[in-house]
Structures are given as structure tokens and as C-alpha cells.
Amino acid sequence: MGLLDGKVAIVTGAGHGIGRGHALELAKEGATVLVNDLGATLAGEGTGRDADLTVDLIESRGGAAAANYEDVADVEGAARMVAQAIELFGRLDIVVNNAGIARDATIWGMTEADWDSVIRVHLKGTFAPTQAAVRHWRELSKAGEDVSRGRIINTTSGAGLVGNFGQANYTAAKAGIAAFTQTVSLEVFKLGVTVNCIGPAGATRMAASIPGAGIVAQEPDEFTEWDRMDPSLASPLVAWLASEKAGHVTGQIIRAVGDEIVLMDGWSKGNTIRKPSQRWEASELTALMNADIFHSRAPGLRY
Ligand SMILES: NC(=O)c1ccc[n+]([C@@H]2O[C@H](COP(=O)([O-])OP(=O)(O)OC[C@H]3O[C@@H](n4cnc5c(N)ncnc54)[C@H](O)[C@@H]3O)[C@@H](O)[C@H]2O)c1
Secondary structure, three states: OOOOOOOEEEEOOOOOHHHHHHHHHHHHOOOEEEEEOOOOOOOOOOOOOOHHHHHHHHHHOOOOEEEEOOOOOOHHHHHHHHHHHHHHHOOOOEEEOOOOOOOOEOOOOOOHHHHHHHHHHHHHHHHHHHHHHHHHHHHHHHOOOOOOOOEEEEEOOHHHHHOOOOEHHHHHHHHHHHHHHHHHHHHOHHHOOEEEEEEOOOOOHHHHOOOOOOOOOOOHHHOOOOOOOOOOOOHHHHHHHHOHHHOOOOOOEEEEEOOEEEEOOOOOOOOOOOOOOOOOOHHHHHHHHHHHHOOOOOOOOOO
């Protein structure tokens, strides 16, 4: 008995890396998986049939899967992807938004295309499949069906939550995905659909592109024993969030890196000063901000 027996899942960007790990894990837990991948380069160029590789792996392990080659950031393409899952497998329960690209550059060297394409694939590529799936579940709900099995699992990154040198486009998109998760979780709450966000890690081609990190890209199925760089280490968390066991968990940002699963607390109120019902004078802020807000620490300098 698997945790996801009888479920149908879409995993985007699942031809390689972290997405492949998720697709294999969901299939291992009994889900039928529509493996989406555009087959693009790390920079988001070109197309290919890379989704077939993961479908073959799932089938060779006795699971059920089919391929989808749509661009997840294309609204019509994402709608076709959702329709394909329903047409092929008769239902849709789970969408894992994982597809991503990287075009790292400092803010002074970043081109408009670097900015637009990274924001597009990550942020719009999370919006479009989510909207298509939620529209489907809403229709079913209006027709009287219980859709509380619906699950959206998005993908942020540690870099998106705390910032990272040379990744203004990527980190802005990844922080945006965390905010998107929280908002959409509120909007679909009444349907019982949950929306959560994971922060994975692993030795994928994306991680291998970090200058000086010394990481060699490897696929999750190449790891035979526990290794903190295995790109599939967040996949059990994805399978659990996708299951009926996690129906009470929504709007959460959870990192799964190495051997840890960490709930991210996010923005919360910190040191506060108050001048009851009066406007501040800029000149009075120097002493108060330094003493009571920053406690004489220099803020913001982490490097
Ligand atoms: N590798 C890490 O350490 C790490 C850390 C934090 C977050 N992440 C996130 O995990 C996710 C997966 O990254 P990865 O490291 O496995 O990268 P990867 O490059 O190995 O895999 C990404 C896949 O997405 C596909 N893709 C790209 N654009 C697409 C599009 N428009 N439509 C459909 N598919 C598309 C690519 O073809 C590729 O197969 C990304 O969202 C990434 O930001 C990765």
C-alpha cells in the first residue's frame, strides 16, 4: 500500500534533477504521474523530449506515467497539460510546480532577457499550472464533488528566502513563489485544497553551475546510498504533503535539505518603536533606530 495509491499527479520540470526525484517518489507511493518537461537548457533555451527519460524509469520500476512537453509558463500550454492528465488518467489530485531555469548575473550585468526569462519560468510557470488545476477543482466542487484531495506543492529556494549574490532574478522569483503559496492557500481554503512550498537542494545541473562550488551534476537515480547532495532528498516530503495525511497543512514553506526538514517561520514582527498617534520626525530616528531597532548592530551586512 502506497501513500498515494489511486492518485494522479503532475510534476513539472521532471525530466531531470529534483523534479525527476519527485516523479519517481510519487510513483513509488502509488501515484500515476504526468511527467512534464520542456527539455530546455539551464538558461531556458531549446526544447527536447527529456520527460521520456523519467517516464521510462518509472515504467521500468513498475509504475505508471506519461510524458508532457509543454512550457509551464505558457498559460494555454499549462491548461493543455492539466487537460492531458485528466483525459489520460481520468482525474487530477496533485500538481508539483518544480520547473526552473537559472541565468545568474549581478544587478549591474543582468540583461533584460535574463530578468524576464527567469521570472517568467519560475513565477508564471507556477501561476499557470496552479490556475488551471484550481479552475478544474472549482468546477468539480460547484458540481458537488469533494475536492479536498487537491494538492499544490510549489518550489522555493533558500536563496529566495534570504537572498544570494548574483541571483536577483532567481531570488525575486523564488521569494515571489513563497508569497504566491500563502495567498493561493487562503483563496482555495474553502475547497479543502492545500497549497504548500518546499525548498529542496541537490547536485543538479543548476547547483553545478554555481561558480567555485565544485558540484558535479548527478541525477537522483544515480545515487545508491544516502548522500547529502542527492537531489531527491526533498521528495519524501513532497509525497507526504501530496497525501491525504497532510490535509491539515497549508500555506507552509518547508525546506528539506540534507537530513533536515525545517519549517520556515518567514517574516515576523521584530523590534518595534512607537510614538502613540504622532508622526515621527526623521531627525529623531537616528538615535532611536540605532538603539531600539538595531540594538547598535549594523543591519543587513552578511557578507
Ligand atoms: N538544485 C538545487 O540545489 C536547488 C535548490 C533550491 C531550489 N531548487 C529548485 O528546484 C527546481 C528544480 O531544479 P533542479 O536543480 O532540479 O534543476 P534542473 O535544471 O536539473 O531541472 C529543471 C528542469 O526544468 C525543466 N524546465 C525548464 N524550463 C521549463 C519550462 N518552461 N517548462 C517545463 N519544464 C522546464 C528543464 O528542462 C529541467 O529538466 C527549480 O525550481 C529550482 O529553482 C534547486
